Amino acid sequence: MxxxxxxxxxxxxxxxxxxxxxxxxxxxxxxxxxxxxxxxxxxxxxxxxxxxxxxxxxxxxxxxxxxxxxxxxxxxxxxxxxxxxGVADGDSLHPLQQAFIEHDAFQCGYCTPGQICSALGMANEGRVRSRDDIKEAMSGNLCRCGAYSNILDAVEATLPLIHGGPRP
Amino acid sequence: MTPFQYSKPTSIDAALALTGPQARFIAGGTNLLDLMKENLDQPEHLIDITGLPLDQVSQTEAGGLLIGALVSNADLAWHPLVEQSYPLLSQAILAGASPQLRNMASTGGNLLQRTRCYYFYDASTPCNKREPGSGCPARDGLNRIHAILGASGSCVAVHPSDMCVALAALEARVHVQGKAGVRQIDFADFHRLPGDSPQRDNQLAYDELITAIELPAPQFSQHSHYLKVRDRESYAFALISVAAALELDGDNIVSARLALGGVAHKPWRNPAVEQMLQGRAASSESFAAAADMLLADAKPLAHNAFKIKLAHAAIVRAFTEAAATGVA
CATH class of the missing domain: 3.10.20.30 (Beta-grasp domain)
Incomplete structure (x- = not known):
């Protein structure tokens, strides 16, 4: 490096x-x-x-x-x-990061930064209305461990907190 | 990637002045950079066109839309005028790629994306599209995803775009500017069949730039449907896709449009099929007759005969959905 x-x-x-x-x-x-x-x-x-x-x-x-x-x-x-x-606010995690921990939304964690940034971008777009919408809107992020259902739980739980928020 | 020179002109004329056989325009870069990483394309010069004033969607005097070549796929799919008047186009765009790629990819670039034939993408195999005259391993190799219409002895690749299938059905026009001036190309003529020169995907010369896509006044905003059939539910290229659009008077078809993706080197359309539907009832019998006629010349390869039956069923279903949309 x-x-x-x-x-x-x-x-x-x-x-x-x-x-x-x-x-x-x-x-x-x-x-x-x-x-x-x-x-x-x-x-x-x-x-x-x-x-x-x-x-x-x-x-x-x-x-x-x-x-x-x-x-x-x-x-x-x-x-x-x-x-x-740049997602956390100093030492305090972004609600989406916290939700990934609470919902055990990863195994190896390699896809997690991309999943979180993608979900934040999805929230900025303001187009999803349902769990099925989230599935489709997160389809560009693969998880080889197969933690999809927990990722979906974490994103769905956090979306009301960040939906339509200002673009960073 | 092989090193290259980079320029970012601020006018179309300046961009055109930089063109040459070894130069490429770049906007979203989603396909070009991928090809460059695989050494399938090794341009000496990238001309970044994202500083050009081609990022607007405006209404035309004819009541249609003029879509700047730099409008992103996501912005186009979610543009209020497109959602309202050309829902077929919105649906088709949103059926393609991933949200990240749709944010990046441009309208003009979508037309120029190259086939995802696995032999084209594997530089260790021959490919007439990559190296003219070297052969086509797909013809007698693994060809489940390949063409059933319009193929030639030298190439059986299919065009990968969803957006282009809708643009074909909507009879879009491609606005092009080159050193010699401007011209407009009917969408049906923009992409080409492989023939004996599959290295050329379309009619564009290297010193020409797509500046805009023009849509005619909306005719099918009430009754249209884009149906995409693929190996997984999202984020995959089409095995078969159907853009179906109807103008109805009660249950009678006033006019119809039908284009297929995933079946040929270009979006596949046959105006005679659409004329046959005029004046007929919007029924499954009519739609099956259209499917029969469009697929009459389909020729399967060793692994893709299923596509003919699949396309037939998809055409009937897409038209049925189109007839039902907008009906309470």
């Missing part, structure tokens, strides 16, 4: 990451996922398939959930990004 937060031979971008303005230098072919994990040590966002199929790399870009593995970092110039590291 590199200690330097930027690649000196790259191109300059500025973005707001978990509320903090950052000036960075990135190569055009660096994905947002690799920028977060390899250059910024934000390893909460996970690399699963690296092809947009599993959702483990889901982050919020300008309040919308996206796959960081299929996003070029250089195209995020000027954007607001929220990763799992």
């Amino acid at each position: 590199s200690d330097t937060p930027t690649d000196p031979s790259g191109q300059a971008i500025s973005l707001t990451l978990n509320g903090t303005p950052r000036q960075l230098q990135v190569q055009p072919w660096t994905t947002l996922l690799d920028l977060l994990r390899e250059q910024l040590d934000l390893t909460g966002t996970k690399k699963g398939c690296d092809h947009g199929q599993c959702g483990a790399c889901t982050v919020l870009r300008n309040g919308r959930r996206v796959n960081a593995c299929l996003t070029l970092a250089i195209m995020c110039d000027g954007d607001q990004l929220t990763t799992i590291e």
Whole structure:
């Protein structure tokens, strides 16, 4: 893992990451996922398939959930990004994080950061009305452990608290 | 990914000036970056078009809609005018990909996504679409997901889009701008059949940019249905999909549209079938006759004969649902 937060031979971008303005230098072919994990040590966002199929790399870009593995970092110039590291308020967990613990919504936990960011993005969209809607709206996040029913419980229990909330 | 040069022009003319055989436009990037990671495409230059003013949906003088090429799939599916007047398009978009990908993917890019034929995606196998003349392992290999209509000896791949099936049924027009000027392409002519040049998915030249998709005035807002049949309930490509739309006078069909996905190298439509339905009763007999006619020339491969029966049943069901929508 590199200690330097930027690649000196790259191109300059500025973005707001978990509320903090950052000036960075990135190569055009660096994905947002690799920028977060390899250059910024934000390893909460996970690399699963690296092809947009599993959702483990889901982050919020300008309040919308996206796959960081299929996003070029250089195209995020000027954007607001929220990763799992920016979801809690200091030491107090976000209600959705708390609900994942209470509902035992994971086994290995690898998909969890993506599940949580995806559910936050889903809440921002404000389109789900039922448990079946949540299932469909969370279909871009796979859980190989098969903790789906508990993930669904955690999201469903928390949705009234975060539904329609302001975009981060 | 192989290193490449990156540019972000702020005008269409500036973007077009950067085009070349080894350059690609990028907007959502959901398919292009995936292809680049697999080394199936190795452009030397990416032209980021997300700074161009192509992100609006507006009404046309003809009473239709002009959809900017950069409007995201999610924004388009949930646009109030689309939900209200073109529910077939909303349904089709929401049947595709995942919420994350729909947030990223653009309207123009959706038209340009490439087949998910497993041989095309496996660089260790021959593929006429990837390397013209190298052969088609799908023809005699695993071809459960492949074409039953319009295929050729050199390619049996299918077009993967859901959105495009609805756009075909709605008779959209593709607005294109190139160095030589602007042109409009009927949706039926935009994508091509493989013939002996399957490397070309569509009629677009490398120095042309899709700027917008135009929809004619709404005609089927009351009676339409998009039915997608796939191996799992969500987040999978279609085995068969059907865009069915009806204009009804009581129980009689005034006009009909029918397009199939998952069956050919392009969204499959036959206007003669739609004309046959005009003036007929909106009944299962009429819908079965339409299915018979549309599928008359279907030819199965070793593993996909099931698609013909499946498509037949899906057409009847989609039309039946379409006839019932909007009826209390």
